[in-house]
């Protein structure tokens with residue numbers, strides 16, 4: 001494929017990054033598997049407020065604001081983070 005047709009293909013289907021970069025995803029990726037699952041489940045538990053989870057994480061030296069948790073809960077939506085659903 002010539003460069004020009006590669007560019008045309010690229011422009012016809014550009015790689016678009018939508019949403020906000022995600023702090024939660026980075027923290028989860030760095031945790032041991034069991035901890036990662038526990039945290040992911042906690043964050044997706046709609047019965048627990050984002051600010052309560054934020055306080056828990058802050059007390060373990062993770063700088064996570066409630067807004068980051070809310071965005072991660074809305075991942076994949078226009079006002080959510082970039083993480084996959």
Ligand SMILES: [Zn+2]
Nearest residue numbers: 022072081083
């Ligand atoms: Zn996220």
